[in-house]
Amino acid sequence: MAESMTGLKRTHRCAELSEANIGEKVTIMGWVQKNRNKGGLVFVDVRDRSGLIQVVFEEGSTDKALLEKAAKLRSEFVVAIVGTVEKRSGAVNENLATGAIEIKPEELRILSESETPPFPIEENSKTKEEVRLKYRFLDLRRPDIQRNLMMRSRVATLARQFMAKEGFLEIETPFLIKSTPEGARDYLVPSRIHPGSFYALPQSPQIFKQLLMCSGYDRYFQIVKCFRDEDLRADRQPEFTQMDMELSFVDVDDVIDINERLLAHLFKEVLDIDVQLPIQRMTWQEAMDRFGSDKPDIRFGMELVNVTETVKDSEFVVFKNAIEAGGTVRGINAKGQGGMARKKIDKLVDFAKGYGAKGLAYIAIHEDGTVKSSFSKFMTEEETAALIKAMAGENGDLLLFAADKNKVVWDVLGALRLELARQMELLDKNEYKFLWITEFPLLEWSDEQNRFTAMHHPFTMPMEEDLQYIDSDPGRVRAKAYDIVLNGNEIGGGSVRIFNQEIQSKMFEVLGFTPEQAQEQFGFLLNAFKYGVPPHAGLAYGLDRLVMLMAKQDSIRDVIAFPKVKDASDLMTEAPERVDPKQLEELGLELEEHTADAE
Template sequence: TRLKYRYLDLRRPSVQKAIILRSKILRATHEYFDQHGFINIETPELGKSSPEGARDYLVPSRIYPGSFYALPQSPQLFKQLLMGAGFDKYYQLARCFRDEDLRGDRQPEFTQIDMETSFLDEKGVQDYTEGLLKKIMKDVMGIDLKTPIARMSWNDSMNKYGTDKPDTRYGMLIHDLSPIFKDSDFRVFSGVIADGGYVKGIAVKNGAKAYSRKKLDKKQDYIKRYHAKGLAWVKYEDGDFSGPVARFLTDEDKEALKKEFNLEGGELIVFVADKWKVCCDSLNHLRREFAKETDIIPKHVFDFVWVVDWPLFEYDEGRGRWVAAHHPFTMPDDEGIKLLDTDPHKAHARSYDIVMNGDEMGGGSIRIHKRSIQEKMFKALGFTKKRAYEQFGYLMDALDMGFPPHAGLAIGLDRFAMMLAEKDNIRDVQAFPKNANASEPMMHAPAPVSKGQLSELGVEVDSKYSDSVKKTEDHLEDEAQKDADKNSTWDKN
């Protein structure tokens, strides 16, 4: 209802406040880049499909029937080509489009604060980014952001927080307990370790009394979606351990746990014994949930951290293959360049993400500026030579003409505004957003179009969708009639 009557919803002061905050971020961004000699260049919104990331939104061409433009998921290659053309400091408030399932922090169309520079290394890009963040936080929030922002390796982030988007506002870090339990008689733990897995855990202060067996059983059921086989736990109260795992703990185990977690009394300790990734995913979720439920997250605090030294590739379970952790144009580190020929999936990238309060604000990397390395990268991703040239031949040709070393970064403006406004949904900082089903209730978009329009474009709707289209048309007609009959002065006029 709020989105159907968005023009009324936007009158509310709380809604306007969030929209105005977003506008202030825009103004500060333009001022900062202008002061530092960046050139504002718009890149096309009608381009070529490159379906390596999310799904593209496609636009049929009337002049070239059967061919399609794609709306940009980002201006990545355009801004790299601008570096090759000699524009060494580019920025843009870029509109981006991704046809993906929506969550609270995602919309099908959004704005990126986009930056690219030549002849700078990681620190140079990070320095500019920190300067921008410092200005935004001061101008918009009245907060003096302390710089330089702390750096954390990807490996440390995963091991201590279970995620590459660490929330550093509070403790409750993940501990690797494998050294304690590798020789344990408790086979549930030692058996997993012997098979190459891990035992990891977190301690929840004052959690002993706050969490019953029933509540913890619900937590166990939830983490099954991360393929966790179970959740073990003990409580530490009055100098002793209790709970299902307590009877399997030796005196040495107990002393080791007390020292590891610096236990004082009243703690709940939860364990996950499984593969490394399962432990990370499960404990990341549990850490965030326990923090919310025990109310230990500081209010009105904005904590930034750089996550650096990323893997170049990650395995996509859904696609069943290796994909680029950021994108295929990211430069490997020196060792990674050598590994592209031998064992590419062990390579690390010269990339960096800026994270705030456990949410990714933006990310960037040093880009590949040599054709030979770019070809190796495509090969490692499973591209054939033909497919690489069909999709990215223009980039290969441009790299042949001589490219400067270059790097950049993009920050999600809408997500950043949502976090600063302390809203739970990105819709709250966009004037006319889509709903969770990617539709726009006020205008009834998307909607069927006339057969004449489709004919001009050489497009037909598959017969298996005809019933769905007819239902949508009938619904829209009914809605239009209701709207026409309601409060209408049409007949009088």
């Protein structure tokens, strides 16, 4: 039978108590973590978001009725306990913040009983994630998840305080907006008042934050939900949170400076880690050439080496064909892996094929200096020796090569480098390596659409010295864009925006928009630009990903209170689901049944 808490007031959270409180009468409230009945002696661990404390009901010093009541407590009962803080009678528990104290109770109230939970409420749960997410309200009680969400709250609070001190105004932008042609992944919201018309949910507040700069607000900041109906990926969410900013009268260095200081502040305050400033910068081209990725993990080496010149006269047809087709041959050196079993190497070849490789060539140098190569019969001993030298190969090393178009080679070796680092245990979660990637290409070619598309978005400013190539060689134009990378994860990105109408019109033209289409889709922004627009730039962080890395978690789902799963559904609420036909009728919508095509 549930009891009332009338007349009681909680004085402390469980783990806020310490030896300094010994002798004090306190009232705690929380959930029963564990009840150990030793017959005449009942130990009850009570838990709240701060942690645990032990309450000891003992025959002789505890009222008999109270002892009997305590013996009936079960996991996840909600209790209120009044008692005195005492020095722990048994051994001190060094693993517990309250391990040196306990509470001797004089009153126990059962505020709420609980059924047996479907899984234990404990740290590092081995329960399947699907079960945990179905009962997310229980999963959220786990101390490790609670610590993650408290860290997330602290990061958000500290960021707001820092940005306010830097002169930023927190301004909300709308969720019901106009869909744009770049918004192929928009979530659409039908309008009841305007039948047949739809709003879109924002993938980012991009246009609105630029309009705020046009309106003279100078520095804008917002922690905001964004929505993207993306293809299924294990660690993506259809709704995610951005830490978003825009600044007027600035250039690249100004944005980088303020964000370096923000990151240093967050890491010092939350993790007591000193971020060394300035953070290293690397151009996109250098990152791709050295690491095969525009978000390289620089906690370890194993850099790509371009050996095209070394093998250009080789008769090995794989290398020869790639070079003749305008591609390159590059390799990575996995130090100390020369003795890797053939089966394991075959698995690496399959892995590489998953990233577009037709195969993977290798040279294994054994500890005794003997060389085993997958293509030895196509190369002379001198050519093989020159290749090993170019790769700085030593006894015990495994050299892996990809030959194809640059993009394929980068994708393959960039992914392979990370896979080998995982296998070789080179990734230390306690190490935080930041890196700015700058000078991205402005445009990238889309075979699907048969045209250039914006690598970031259509409002990114080209580098002034590259504007001369915008018509003759659009792929050569670099952007004033920058990403901040942490341990191989892009945690934020931004750019200087176009504020010159001529350049913006040219950008739309290159992207295949007619002036009429540009006006129809972005007229409100282009109109605003007619009335005096300041030079401006911005950046947005993925808050979920940033906190995931700070909390040393492997999944963003562990730092989001109510996440979706891989297919964008919510296992707890069972969203999305069908709605009442009356609602559809009111919106002027009719559903068409889709059946899978027969095989």
